[in-house]
Amino acid sequence: MSDPGLQPERTTLAWRRTSIGALAVAVLAARAVLTAPGVGPVPGALLATAALLGWVGLLVLGRRRAAALRAGRPPVAGRTLPLAALIIVGYAVLGTVLVLVCLG
Template sequence: MSETPPGAQLERTQLSWRRTLVSVTAVALLLARLAAVHLRDLAAACALAAVGLLWAAAVALALRRMRSVATPIGRELPWMVALILLYCVMGTLLLVS
């Protein structure tokens, strides 16, 4: 079994957070486009604001996790689950309307 160089695990963890951030950004852009195309004025503005706020929260969380890779993820897991559930609800509402 090969031994991993020191720091490789931290680098892989930071890269995985960056990939997650890219995925969240892509989903936010798709939801924003869907809201802008299919919703009316006030509903589109509210949906775009919600998408923007959720995206900003996800970016802040990912950046904080990348800076403090050594801390366990258990403390941040409820916030990440809440963000994912909010994205699912928003996506569902945007697709239904």
């Protein structure tokens, strides 16, 4: 049996930091949309829901990847990293929409 060293722990901590950052962005986005004047409740709720779904997606992906490392299985990078990149790009689009909606 091989010693994986600290790689699983480092990976878990990195994904945890990423998900905490995404949660902070989601909460701030929800607050900005729900308190912005002129933004209706339905668009605000949709934007806030999109931000929270992105956070949940990153949380699930990070937990799956860290669990695979702890189990000694090589993590399947086929879908995890592209999905994480897609969620991050989604956050960039969401930020642009938030700026346009809240300031416009």
